[in-house]
Amino acid sequence: MTSSNTERRRPACRRRADGLGIARLAAIWLLIGGPLLLSAAFMVAYSVGLTGLLAHGLSFAAWAKVLGDRVTWVTLGFSFWVGGASLGVSMLGALIVLARRPARAAPPGRSDLTPWFLPIAVPPMVAGLTAVLWLGNAGALARWAYALGWIRRPADFPSPIYSTGGLGIIVTQAALVLPFLVVLFDRLSRVHRIRELGEAARTLGASPLAAWIRVGVPLLLRAATPTLGVYFLALSGAFEIPLLVGATYPTMLSVRVAQLFGQFDLSTRPQAYALALLYALVASVCAAVALRVRARPPRTERV
């Protein structure tokens, strides 16, 4: 094989490789993007009266109703409040856990974080029921408080369950997400050698707390931004826990969609699709903003 032959073949190989890459990309789009796009298109069609058993032709009445309904915006705001608060509380918890973690590393092949892996497997429904059993007005804590003489009746126990501020949902979701964040932050701190950077800061005179807050935490949060963004959206759109421990009103968005979907009045179905689409739209915008923020280099690098 002469060198000139090789030169002639190279573009062909590259072309084949390019072709394979495009085929792979197309397959991924077909498998993931296709169904998603079709579902979204179906939802759009349903919400504007182009399909559905009770559809009467093109109409934007469902959208007008959803967009003009105060409850829609209360629900959206409440969902993001609960999602943000749940994530904030669990992030704070995870950072405290890692900050208080002893400096020595676990023996090779073993992780001192093993106990944190176990709660990750708990399904949201089980977490919701557990929260009711522990934190409800007739739950385990209330019974202990009664036995100790701190309360006289179930109503005296300050239960976060069914609270209109979403406290029960926040506590339960935060408890569910905390172990995952501990494991995630631990892994990221190893990858980004955050402990070593903290030690460097301490040798330059920073206190352990200052080193953690001013060096470790910003680096960790920056590295975890995409995952945290996804978690924020997932927590804002959660269903089982808000259904089990949430108040009748305000509700989280997914619960509201389910309510509209299953009401006695069948004509509210298009509104359910419109609301779900609205959430998908807002979530997409949030995700795009988060990615753009992530893509921007940090201020120190830009200088």
Place this chain on the structure above:
Amino acid sequence: MRARGFAIVASILACAALGACTRAPRGGASPLPATWAGIVAAARGQTVTIAMWRGDPAVNRYMQDVVAPALRRSDDIRLRFVPAQGEQIVSALMTEIEAHRRTSRYDVVWINGETFYQLRQIHALYGPFTARLPNARLIDWRNPTIAEDFQQPIDGYECPWGNAELMLITDSRRVPHPPTDPASLAAWIHRHPGRFTFDTSFTGLSFLKSLMYAFATNPAQLQGPFDEARYRRLRDAVFAWIRSVRPDLWRHGATFPQSTEQLNQLFADGEVDFTMSFTDGEVDHRIANGEFPPTAEGFSLRTGMIRNSHYLGIVARAAHRAAAMVVINELISPRAQWRKLDPAVWGDGTVLDVRRLPPAWQARFAAAAHRAHAPSRAALQAVARPEPSAQLMIELSKDFRRDVLEH
């Protein structure tokens, strides 16, 4: 490039819309044999899927331990139970029709008024079929709470199975003299803040409809076709009553239990002093199971309580229509209805006109055991009020959410 992207999205949208275009529902099974003997023969060896509420262990036991073995022995039919009720059934069947499924996942559905109204709207029920059931001639068709479902004629599209009346439940040790009208109930609520609430599901809405009867000058105001003006007047009276007691309801009326099961749990835990039931024998069952205290008692408001029947329908696209008919015929047989009447089994009222039964069966029905912790059937009958129209239920549900829950 942008134009091409737009074209792609537009074509996907068009495909989705065209692909989802709705056709008229089609039956999923072959035509039924002309005679009952032919139907019974065609039903042999089939498995019938029944979508039903599975929230009461007594009902589940009755179906699994009494009905299923009897059908297997007599007709070689097996039963499969799927938990679903009300809007879940409507939603599932609606989705099946929209997805053009040839056969449904359900054969028989256990329903009542508002679900019947919705299923008829989307043509999801098979019928008329009741005239073909041999045991249907024993049904008490002259009773309006049986022959009409939420003021709608059933037209053979569902078969009456049982009837029940809404009942309030309290613990006679905690509440020795239960209130018997809205005014005394309101006074009790004010004297005992945080100890009363109602759920936001079917049972809670039935409680509100019972209050509507209490505020009506004549029960006839809530009967017949839906009357917007009358409805609004009574709705406003009920909502005013709720607003007056709301600060003293459980959790200050800021939230309500979402289901009767949740309300029962609150009652069993001692968080509230009242719960509600649409099953006459429920108090006895729950006491027997240790869920309610032995001092729990059912009672009625003397101003009227909603009484309704529950029905069995066959899904239009049912895969086992013949077997579904045999199953329903068995469920309205004197034997099955008599067993169901027994409070130790279920305690559900019969839909049969007992006078039409052979004397031996008449004697058995007359000697049927009574509930120990609920008013007698005669006492319940005295305050029974028929269900208003299905449209009223739909409007009330919507308005209650908008004006009370979300206010």
